[in-house]
Amino acid sequence: MRLICPCCGWRDRREFTYMGADDYLHRPVPDAPPEAWDEYLHNRTNPAGAARDLWYHDPCGTWVCITRDTITHAVTDGTRLEDAQ
Amino acid sequence: MRFNAWQILKQGLSGNRGWHPHWRKPDPKPDYDAIIIGGGGHGLATAYYLAKNHGLTNIAVLEKGYLGGGNIGRNTTIVRANYFLPGNSEFYSHSLKLWEGLEADLNYNVMHSQRGLINLFHSDGQRDAFARRGNAMLAQGDDAILLGREDVRKILPYLDYDQARFPIYGGLYHKRGGTARHDAVAWGYARGADQRGVDLIENCEVTGISVDQGRVTGVTTTRGQIRARKVAIVVAGRSSQVAAMAGLRLPIESHILQAFVTEGLKPVIDHVISFGMGHFYISQSDKGGLVFGGDLDFYASYAARGNLPGVEQVMEAGMALMPMIGRAKLLRSWGGIMDMTPDGSPIIDRTPIDGLYLDAGWCYGGFKAVPASGWCMAHLMATDEPHPVARRFRLDRFATGDLLDEEGTGSQHNLH
Numbered sequence: 274m275r276l277i278c279p280c281c282g283w284r285d286r287r288e289f290t291y292m293g294a295d296d297y298l299h300r301p302v303p304d305a306p307p308e309a310w311d312e313y314l315h316n317r318t319n320p321a322g323a324a325r326d327l328w329y330h331d332p333c334g335t336w337v338c339i340t341r342d343t344i345t346h347a348v349t350d351g352t353r354l355e356d357a358q
Numbered sequence: 359m360r361f362n363a364w365q366i367l368k369q370g371l372s373g374n375r376g377w378h379p380h381w382r383k384p385d386p387k388p389d390y391d392a393i394i395i396g397g398g399g400h401g402l403a404t405a406y407y408l409a410k411n412h413g414l415t416n417i418a419v420l421e422k423g424y425l426g427g428g429n430i431g432r433n434t435t436i437v438r439a440n441y442f443l444p445g446n447s448e449f450y451s452h453s454l455k456l457w458e459g460l461e462a463d464l465n466y467n468v469m470h471s472q473r474g475l476i477n478l479f480h481s482d483g484q485r486d487a488f489a490r491r492g493n494a495m496l497a498q499g500d501d502a503i504l505l506g507r508e509d510v511r512k513i514l515p516y517l518d519y520d521q522a523r524f525p526i527y528g529g530l531y532h533k534r535g536g537t538a539r540h541d542a543v544a545w546g547y548a549r550g551a552d553q554r555g556v557d558l559i560e561n562c563e564v565t566g567i568s569v570d571q572g573r574v575t576g577v578t579t580t581r582g583q584i585r586a587r588k589v590a591i592v593v594a595g596r597s598s599q600v601a602a603m604a605g606l607r608l609p610i611e612s613h614i615l616q617a618f619v620t621e622g623l624k625p626v627i628d629h630v631i632s633f634g635m636g637h638f639y640i641s642q643s644d645k646g647g648l649v650f651g652g653d654l655d656f657y658a659s660y661a662a663r664g665n666l667p668g669v670e671q672v673m674e675a676g677m678a679l680m681p682m683i684g685r686a687k688l689l690r691s692w693g694g695i696m697d698m699t700p701d702g703s704p705i706i707d708r709t710p711i712d713g714l715y716l717d718a719g720w721c722y723g724g725f726k727a728v729p730a731s732g733w734c735m736a737h738l739m740a741t742d743e744p745h746p747v748a749r750r751f752r753l754d755r756f757a758t759g760d761l762l763d764e765e766g767t768g769s770q771h772n773l774h
Binding site: 293316320321 | 659661
């Protein structure tokens with residue numbers, strides 16, 4: 274599997290570290306109720322098919338939001354987190 | 359028909375024409391007392407123990423494919439009870455005891471082979487950790503022997519003891535650990551459940567879960583509507599999708615775990631060997647193939663196949679541990695879809711919907727848990743109370759903080 278880094282283009286999967294689903298983009302406000310933090314940290318939609326998740330491109334230090342298919346491993350997009358939010 | 363030596367002799371002398379299919383192929387009835395979604399090891403074991411322990415026989419197991427076609431047929435078949443944490447320890451201990459009586463109970467040869475499991479350690483710190491784990495196992499009533507380097511060398515002379523990165527300091531020997539024939543476990547439970555009147559319905563995919571005023575009323579399937587007062591989701595690998603039919607979002611992320619088998623060889627590896635530092639574990643099947651696996655590929659996936667970096671990592675670990683396997687040819691590899699929870703432990707619990715139960719989150723350890731998972735899930739469904747040995751496998755433990763983090767690495771999705 275190759276992933277898209279917005280800085281470096283298509284790169285080998287081994288250059289990336291996986292963080293998790295794009296739920297991590299929606300951090301609750303500090304005084305949000307515990308349920309919101311539980312949703313943010315633990316509960317996942319976990320889609321079979323189209324998914325967006327966060328990866329770190331180790332060589333260039335860019336956080337990337339990857340759009341891919343979890344059944345076919347097809348990767349269609351890689352966006353900087355700043356632009357994904 | 360009961361299987362025994364006399365039957366084999368009789369059938370052999372009469373041209374083997376008297377063997378029959380091991381279970382019926384019934385059509386679904388419109389109404390059941392309980393429905394179990396998922397005809398894998400855990401679902402079939404749940405049905406079996408519901409019928410056997412609780413006398414509930416008006417039940418159905420719904421399987422979208424064929425029985426035992428999921429993760430029960432896609433694992434490395436290791437059976438062990440070497441857990442450390444209270445909550446896990448008593449559960450897997452119970453499971454191993456059930457394994458030890460399983461063949462007699464089911465009247466089915468699951469080829470359970472207690473060949474012994476050796477977990478290697480490679481530093482003084484790791485030795486301390488394994489001594490502590492061994493003590494926990496002994497305190498639980500299971501067996502554990504702490505072996506030094508020379509003790510391990512006597513049992514496993516073919517390992518590379520002097521590798522520079524991870525020299526072998528010793529191992530924790532769990533003699534009652536071993537392997538079992540994975541498919542036969544599903545078949546044995548299926549036959550046992552069928553004999554007690556459970557309907558095993560294959561090619562029947564659940565497409566919806568009906569809920570009325572907070573209470574489950576049945577399911578919609580590709581073979582029609584089926585009503586039931588109790589519904590169990592036992593579909594590890596697809597838990598998130600099935601739970602979503604009832605509007606639930608689970609603390610689960612699906613990951614891929616690869617395993618491999620070589621061509622058949624003469625007997626060479628007599629035990630199950632676990633090389634934790636390389637995320638590598640190996641045993642030899644009765645057919646002669648070396649069966650081994652590694653770590654997760656570490657990204658969410660439903661592909662049931664992994665990527666080559668995962669293959670490379672496992673092969674490197676194998677070669678580092680036992681260079682002798684380098685000339686064995688790899689025959690097959692496969693990937694199982696793991697329900698990964700944030701803390702790496704499973705869930706056997708009620709859900710916020712009355713009558714809907716969840717058995718999920720088996721991470722990379724579901725096979726050895728099959729008997730106890732079925733036993734405890736059946737207890738939960740029949741009595742509405744968690745079984746004492748599974749009381750910590752709660753769905754809400756991530757919200758409350760009552761975690762079961764066996765590895766001690768934290769409660770976050772990308773850590774297990």
